[in-house]
Amino acid sequence: MPVTVTRTTITTTSSSTVVGSPRALTQPLGLLRLLQLVSTCVAFSLVASVGAYTGPMGHWAMFTWCFCFAVTLIVLVVELAGLQAHFPLSWRNFPITYACYAALFCLTSSIIYPTTYVQFMSHGRSRDHAIAATTFSCVACLAYATEVAWTRARPGEVTGYMATVPGLLKVLETFVACVIFVFISDPYLYQRAPALEWCVAVYSICFILAAVAILLNLGECTGVLPFPFPSFLSGLALLSVLMYASALVLWPLYHFNEKYGGQPRRAWDSGCGSRHTHIVCTWDRKLAVAVLTGINLLAYLADLAHSARLVFVKV
Template identity: 65%
Template sequence: MTAMPGSVIQTTIKTKVSPGLESLTVVGSPRALFRPLGLLRLLQLVSTCLAFLLVAYKGAWMGAMANWCLFSWCFCFSMTLLVLILELGGFQSRFPLSWLDFPITCASYGVLFCLSSSIIYPITCVRFMAHGSVRKSAVSATIFSCIACVAYVTEVAWTHTRPGEMTGYMATVSGQLKVLESFVACVIFVFISNPHLYTHEPALEWCLAVYAICFVLTMVIILLNLGNCNNIVPIPLPTFLCGIAFLSVLMYTTAVVLWPLYQFSEASPGQAQRTMDATCQYTRPHAVCAWDRHLVVAILTGINLLTYIADFIHSG
């Protein structure tokens, strides 16, 4: 088409923007920061940053559990900051991962990380602190962690309730279960970070292998969807997802039997009662003794088995 001399041709690109969270799809403008989702993510950013700074500045952390909380707040802050930078700069099209899946995945992990920190930090650290400025900072950090958790929950819930909006795999029930499965496995790894908890029995080493193999398989599925690489799977994707879920159910079933059997049965080297574990009598207040770690891992193993069963039923 040829334009007449002296005329001006204008091209207008219209982007459908629905009310609510998706209004932030108006990218490349600072105004997007003051829309509903932008304000929500600012709250996430500020809350996680303050929680981390209050604990780090006052030195209000002790032991591996507090290190986990610091990592959680730092991880959530970094992911939210990355999402904000990409959206404000309009770089979604250049981002190598699926933008339908990446923000909801970050928010889902944010819920779990902040929720765990909001529970673990006061139980393992705050309650053992003497009254003073350090304890006040620790309590404030816990409050900000709870605020961040609520903000992430709001984003996830709001994403699921958008009518008529296209969503990726990670926003589905199966995708959310994958996030939960991988997160629970990460927490299990934190509690069995000491090799002495499992190296004395081959059955317990098998349990560790179960946690690691299932975690890797779950992360492969998540990364395949984030990277839009589902076409490299040689079989139909639903069959692949169902098969992985079924294999994970079988493996976790063995772990949910073997871990308690070898950790709490008097017929094995385990301790049936907490009082039988000497480490629980002489451990430092903020530390988690071996018997408590065994119990937490047993509970988390059961939780992940139920999650994989739900995933298998939904995938099938």
């Protein structure tokens, strides 16, 4: 049974586009999605034409732009054909969930691709294409972020959970966890101490629980839980805050404190001395995980505060 949210009064959510008709493309949201489609298409086309996506960072950027282009195309086709009722996921929740993920994907690509790849390229046609692709990636990021701001829940509206602040925070929490998993993909970063293995367990458990909350809403299956869905959300937020707080203490302590075998200075990591195009050195990975842990802790704190204030109405 789907869950909707209201703060004070229940009103009818206005339609942002005229669906099932070519007129949908002339509406503001339709034009915004066309901009997303074009900008991601141009970005991966520019890079693919000169093969400027070697290494993991280049592959990440290429995957981001291709994935966003493909899913945005699906969203446009579904709306133009009026197939929302036949879509396997909740159309109240899916478009804004995807737009939020796409904005975060394009944001990371717009930062990582130029800093870890483009700046090491020699001047020429390939570098010019890569710079232009980065520009279009930034445009796509702004377009997706604008859609999120445009379609998020307003006070007094009845809408899907994923359009609310806690729903959008769930997207941020899972995305940040995925980036953490990328940085800790090498087991030697956490296998030397049980405390570090606990940190990895924290990232994994919290990610799984947040992903379950998102999937339950996308599948409109919140009623299958043996307890009220709002209680699940509040408990999830509280548990995640406590677990991430422990990880925020333990991860830096064991990686940057000499007493626990850490390296407090970047210069002590020999791998950070070489300016390699496609590699992020170990010390930088550890620091990135520490920063991302703090970001996710703040996200879960905000999630807990908002979840405690929301009133859920089953319809």
